[in-house]
Amino acid sequence: MTQTNRQILLASRPEGAASVDNFRLVETPLAPLEEGQVRVRNHFLSLDPYMRGRMNDSKSYAAPQPLGSVMIGGTAGEVVESRNAKFKTGDKVVGMFGWQEFGTSNGGDLHVVDTTHVPLSAYLGPVGMPGVTAWYGLNRIIEPKAGQTVVVSAASGAVGSVVGQLAKRAGCRAVGIAGGAQKCRYVVETLGFDACIDYKAGNLYQDLKAATPDGVDGYFENVGGEVLDAALARMNAFGRIALCGMIACYDAQPVPLRHPQLLLTQRLLVQGFIVSEHMDVWPQALAELGTLVAKHQLAYRETVAEGLEKAPGAFLGMLKGQNFGKQLVKLI
Amino acid sequence: MTQTNRQILLASRPEGAASVDNFRLVETPLAPLEEGQVRVRNHFLSLDPYMRGRMNDSKSYAAPQPLGSVMIGGTAGEVVESRNAKFKTGDKVVGMFGWQEFGTSNGGDLHVVDTTHVPLSAYLGPVGMPGVTAWYGLNRIIEPKAGQTVVVSAASGAVGSVVGQLAKRAGCRAVGIAGGAQKCRYVVETLGFDACIDYKAGNLYQDLKAATPDGVDGYFENVGGEVLDAALARMNAFGRIALCGMIACYDAQPVPLRHPQLLLTQRLLVQGFIVSEHMDVWPQALAELGTLVAKHQLAYRETVAEGLEKAPGAFLGMLKGQNFGKQLVKLI
Incomplete structure (x- = not known):
């Protein structure tokens, strides 16, 4: 019996905002494994903001994703067939198979993970790329010292939630920025941040000022736009800004930075980064x-979200902040 | 005979652009020296863009200069009377006496300099604060490697001219940005840069693109505003921007940075700095x-400019780029 693989392809590039029309679901027969190959049934797809950048045909971290190819992305699943001595049926693995139900590879890009104490899906979140992103930006760029104040935007998200919790463990005051009262409550009550600003309510700058009475020493940026302006205005001298995401700029016209002179007058460090370029810190x-x-x-x-066909909608919702925590697709 | 000291005070804070009305020249009798004091006849005053920031009553590097005080600034001169064993009449010294003909101090802030091979005025330029500023930003922030491209704005100025020459010595392609054909010619022909863009002529971005065929790896920023936007658009991945001055923002409304997302997509480092906070590198x-x-x-x-009374006009001219190289006042 020939098995069928379902895949979601990038069908067209967005003009302005991305839409479901930019994606296409196809069914493809699975070829028999060759010697050395492994076949994985993906259980979870990771949806991440960086994918939006790859949809554009413009200068960014990486070459744009080719039209007609499977949407790129991290995956977690289980080996269902192996002709590679390093893998056996039943092994739990993480890889980069993208938006499809089955992945086939020579194993070079797969990592076997231990799900005894850590759930499989966590390897796409706090113990995966988002977690390492948080770890790198905080420890290698912000370099927080006990008693300092660290602010992070998209604080309830996969990256932001880790940034704040690690900052607290480093003895810092951790302040989040998130959208909506429910997310802010979660950030303070469950994640243990000292405060969280709802950027959809009140005056962002005034609220941030009230929550950072000693100013801001480290800012971890996931969103850009007006949030970056507000944070910049609260930075202390010699502050560090880890620039990880600017989701506000992905769809629309770039949002200008209103007061770049603060970078000089406060002698700030700004470092843009992408965690896949710093593989040395991953272990x-x-x-x-x-x-x-x-x-x-x-x-x-x-x-x-449940089912491969839900991936495009879940991805677009995430870009608008409709997710709450790490956005995954469970392949049922 | 009681000697008279002539001084220029900050009389009022600028509203918008600074003007000569913000300064006042006064004559003050010189008190007899006390034990341990030194009196210096200043020969040269250094005029520098940072002074504009101190005239404002706003958050910047340092506390604003108090109204009614002598304008701050570096000076080079000669000891004319000494009751301090460390200094003798005739010693050439640099200090921070500001805009006045005579300075009196306990010597703690004075450095004796050797004018055998280096002219006195050079200690206010390439062998003084501007030179160390160039050295720090280039070597400690940009960290140029042979074969890379370094761009500097205000390239004919006291700082920019040193940046480009040191970059050339490091094996880099050095490209300047300056105002006017005369300055650009000087930057290439006398200073030895590979190219210089006249920001007052042509299309800044297109001209910069033509002069940096391999992109820009290091950018030394002295002016801000549209020049920064153009340079940012040419930065290579992992580029470094040393943010030293933003003269475009001193008088007027802040000039927004139009494409901050490039900081992320190109994984750039931006570091604002002021050289007086890095005294360890000065020696x-x-x-x-x-x-x-x-x-x-x-x-x-x-x-x-000759004569203390010319200092305000020379200073304002410098802010508009009317100087050509290091702006000094010679006290005659």
Whole structure:
């Protein structure tokens, strides 16, 4: 019996905002495995903001994704067939198979993970790329010291939630920025931040000022736009800004930075980064993050869409902040 | 006979652009020296863009200069009377006496300099604060590697001219941005840059693109505003921006940065700095710069206004780019 693989392709590039019309679901027969190959049934797809950048045909981190190819992305699943001595049926693995139900590879890009104490999906969140992103930006760019104030935008998200919890563990005051009262409550009550600003209510700058009475020493940026302007205006001298995402700029015209002179007058450091270019830190970061999750010392939350066909809608919703925590697709 | 000291005070804070009305010239009798004091006849005043920031009553590097006080600034002169064992009449010294003909101090802020091979005025330029500023931003932030491209704005100025010459010595392609054909010619022909863009002519971005065929790896920013936007659009991945001055923002409304998302997509480093906060590098930087000037391996140019009363006009002209090289006032 020939098995069928269902895949979602990039069908067209967005003009302005991305839409479901930019994607196409196809069914493809699975070829028999060749010697050395492994076949994985993906259980979870990771949806991440960086994917929006790849949809454009413009200068960014990486070459744009080719039209007609399977949408790129991290995956977690289980080996269902193996002609590679390094993998056996039943192994849980993470990889980069993208938006499809089955992945086939020579194993070079697969990592076997231990799900005894850490759930499989966490390897796409706090113990995966988002977690290492948080770890790198905080520890290698912001370099927080006890008593300092660290602010992070998209604080309830997969990256932001880890940034704030690690900042607290480093002895800092952690302040989040998130959209809506429910997310803000979660950030303070469950994640343990000292405060969280709802950027959809009140005056962002005034609220941030009230929540950062000693100013801001480190800012971890996931969104850009007006949020970056507000945070910049609260930075202390010698502050550090880890620039990880600018979701506000992905769809629309770029949002100008209104007061760039603050970078000079406050002698700030700004460093843009993408975590896949810093593979050297992954082993240390993953070891620390995995231990924290296994010991239930690092909280995280997931929003799970069920079924491959839900991926485009869930992805577009995430870009608008409709997810709450790490956005995943469970392949049923 | 009681000697008279002539001084220029900050009389009022600018509303918008600074004007000569913000300054006042006064005559003050000189008190007899006390034990331990030194009196210096200033020969040169240094005029620098940072002084504009101190005239405002706003958050910047340092506390605003108090109204009614002598305008701050670096000076080079000669000891005319000493009741301090460390200094003798005739010693050439640099200090921070500001805009006045005589300075009196306990000597703690004075440095005796050797004018055998380096002219006195150079200690206010390439072998002084501007030179160390260039050295720090280039070597400690941009960290140029041979074969890379370094761009500097205000390239014919006291700082920019040193940046480009040091970049050339490091094996880089050095490209300047300056105002006017005369300055650009000087930057290429005398300072030895590979190219210089006249921001007052043509299309800044297109001209910069043509002059930086391999993109820009390091950008040394002295002016801000549209020049920063153009340079940012040419930055290569992992580029470094040393943010030293934003003269475009001093008088007027802040000029927004139009494409901040490039900081992320190109994974750029931006570091604002003020050289007086990095005193640890001064000895090494001054030793290197002094050697280069003494050997005539570092060219520099001065615009000299004569007479204390010319200081306000020369200062305002410098803010508009009317100087050509380091702006000094010679006290006659």
